[in-house]
Amino acid sequence: MNLLSIHNLSQSFDGKAILDDLSLDFREGHIHAVIGPNGAGKSTLANTIMGLHGYTNHGGDIIFDGASLQGVPVEERARRGITLAWQEPARFEGLSVLRFVGAGSKRKDPTHIKGILELLGMEGDRYLHRSVDRTLSGGERKRIELASILAMEPRLILMDEPDSGIDVEALEHIFTALRRLKEQGATVIMITHSRTVLEQADHAFLMCNGRLRDKGPVAQIGRYFIDRCLPCAHINEPVEEEAKA
Amino acid sequence: MTTSDLVSALLESIGMTDPHGLSDNTARIEVHENRVVGIKLVPGLKVEAEEGDDGVAAVISVEAGKRLEKPVHICFGVLPEDGKQHIDLDIRIEENAYASFLAHCTFPNAVDVLHTMTAAIEVEPGAHYAYFERHVHGQHGGIVVAPEARVIVHENAEFTTEFELIKGRAGKIKFDYETICHDRSVVEMTARINGRADDTIEIHERARLIGEEARAALISHIALRDEARADIFNDIIALGDRARGHVDCKEIVLDRAVAKAIPMVEVRNPTAHITHEAAIGSVDSKQLQTLLSRGLTEDEATDLIIEGLLSKKARWTNE
Ligand SMILES: Nc1ncnc2c1ncn2[C@@H]1O[C@H](COP(=O)(O)OP(=O)(O)OP(=O)(O)O)[C@@H](O)[C@H]1O
Ligand SMILES: [Mg+2]
Numbered sequence: 001m002n003l004l005s006i007h008n009l010s011q012s013f014d015g016k017a018i019l020d021d022l023s024l025d026f027r028e029g030h031i032h033a034v035i036g037p038n039g040a041g042k043s044t045l046a047n048t049i050m051g052l053h054g055y056t057n058h059g060g061d062i063i064f065d066g067a068s069l070q071g072v073p074v075e076e077r078a079r080r081g082i083t084l085a086w087q088e089p090a091r092f093e094g095l096s097v098l099r100f101v102g103a104g105s106k107r108k109d110p111t112h113i114k115g116i117l118e119l120l121g122m123e124g125d126r127y128l129h130r131s132v133d134r135t136l137s138g139g140e141r142k143r144i145e146l147a148s149i150l151a152m153e154p155r156l157i158l159m160d161e162p163d164s165g166i167d168v169e170a171l172e173h174i175f176t177a178l179r180r181l182k183e184q185g186a187t188v189i190m191i192t193h194s195r196t197v198l199e200q201a202d203h204a205f206l207m208c209n210g211r212l213r214d215k216g217p218v219a220q221i222g223r224y225f226i227d228r229c230l231p232c233a234h235i236n237e238p239v240e241e242e243a244k245a
Numbered sequence: 246m247t248t249s250d251l252v253s254a255l256l257e258s259i260g261m262t263d264p265h266g267l268s269d270n271t272a273r274i275e276v277h278e279n280r281v282v283g284i285k286l287v288p289g290l291k292v293e294a295e296e297g298d299d300g301v302a303a304v305i306s307v308e309a310g311k312r313l314e315k316p317v318h319i320c321f322g323v324l325p326e327d328g329k330q331h332i333d334l335d336i337r338i339e340e341n342a343y344a345s346f347l348a349h350c351t352f353p354n355a356v357d358v359l360h361t362m363t364a365a366i367e368v369e370p371g372a373h374y375a376y377f378e379r380h381v382h383g384q385h386g387g388i389v390v391a392p393e394a395r396v397i398v399h400e401n402a403e404f405t406t407e408f409e410l411i412k413g414r415a416g417k418i419k420f421d422y423e424t425i426c427h428d429r430s431v432v433e434m435t436a437r438i439n440g441r442a443d444d445t446i447e448i449h450e451r452a453r454l455i456g457e458e459a460r461a462a463l464i465s466h467i468a469l470r471d472e473a474r475a476d477i478f479n480d481i482i483a484l485g486d487r488a489r490g491h492v493d494c495k496e497i498v499l500d501r502a503v504a505k506a507i508p509m510v511e512v513r514n515p516t517a518h519i520t521h522e523a524a525i526g527s528v529d530s531k532q533l534q535t536l537l538s539r540g541l542t543e544d545e546a547t548d549l550i551i552e553g554l555l556s557k558k559a560r561w562t563n564e
Contacts, residue, residue, distance in 0.1 A: 050538055052534050052538070053530065053534060073537075074534065074537040074538055075537040075538075075540060075541065075542055075543065077538075078537060078538050078539060078540035078541075079540050082538075083538050083539060083540075084538045086531075086535065089535065090529070090532045090534075090535045092532055092553050093553055093554065094466075094552070094553035094554055094555070094556035095549065095550075095552065095553030095556070096556075099549065099552070099553075103536060103539055103541060103545075103549055104536070104539025104540050104541060131553070148539060152540065
């Protein structure tokens, strides 16, 4: 069953099409990877599904759990079970990890939050009372972002480059988190530039220039990393003829 | 009320239900209106207090080389709906002494209360002095708070002060602190204030870095709602060689509130350096969107962001 279906989605900024007639289906309980070059529109896709401010004025439709998300504000999408782990997560001066992760958590007790941090390879006692500010390293902040997602127990997680700025050891913990989400029955859409991360997925999509270039099993789509790019027009160039070909 | 009832009532208003929660070796001073209602000293701490018509004058000193392990607890308050309290402080932290004071100013029922303070503070060479002042106000805005301090921080000395007004209505605050910073001294002044309704907040913080390698940070974090108004004046002047200064002014402004920040940085020595950081306006959009994407409502998210902004900054010894 599809938990999320995207029909003819288009999004443009400053007159330039960033998502161009995109149609995709995501199956409930599966892990999906979205890959593609810089500027392909991957983050834009995630932000549009989340319904962030500035991304709601799009063409086409997004159907989540059988209902259109047209006009549904971010917080309501979140309450229906959609969430987003940001490519570059925000910093919150003065707000402790405990408060931040606890904010959207089903359970607020510190032992629960601590357990989630530890699943991600972060010592609870060292981090719970630290502030989610600039003193956290990039990799620490990314993992705290994931902790906050796990605590929410969402149905659909948009992960925008969960591995960027993450070392090999921490990457293992991110894979543990992925398995945990899958066990919980969650559906994951992760954007990545890493072949190792792609290999964790059940299905993959290749995007280029705001369009879907290919979809299928990971092994097939993973060829992108070997051949560099499937034959397609480059960024900022018209794609019309090429797409029809 | 007997004096011990007054002490209990004062402490209860600041959420300290068990006045005996403070152990015997904790120094404390409690002042209600113009009376010293409780006092407990520890070795190294000297207090001479004099009661006047509308307040108390106190000379406080910490003996040279003494280290007060626990913070000295001070409580100033006016419990009735109206009243006046003027506190005149003369504080001297002698050479190489080390002390922290934790003051609560409590006016839980204020409808027409005026609390003023004038303080002359001298932190002698090598001494460390940390002063934390927490205000507990009621829900009526009828309170005027006007503290004024002149501080001299001598060579190698450290002075940290933090003013917190988060619970209850700010009322009218006019806050004026000036520090003179000598060689290799370190100063940090922080104000964290939550304003609502027609509260008005005026803050003047000044640091004059006259010594070489003197350092000062002036931090104001303010949240304003409704018709509240804040005017923040942060001044740093650097005269000493390699003096360093930093101004950090962050204000979240909601509803019809008005915030004005007037930083003044002046460098009169080419080896000195001052930085200034200000962010004034609505809550940060990325922070807000992040919390919305975790299922919080806009109000819940805003409150949480403000909670972070107004959270304690300095590293305080255990209260
Ligand atoms: N709010 C916006 N306003 C204007 N242009 C935008 C906006 N958001 C994205 N874009 C543009 O849309 C294009 C796609 O951006 P997007 O961030 O979705 O790419 P991406 O596939 O996530 O790339 P990367 O791999 O670098 O993260 C880029 O050219 C970007 O500059
Ligand atoms: Mg991106």
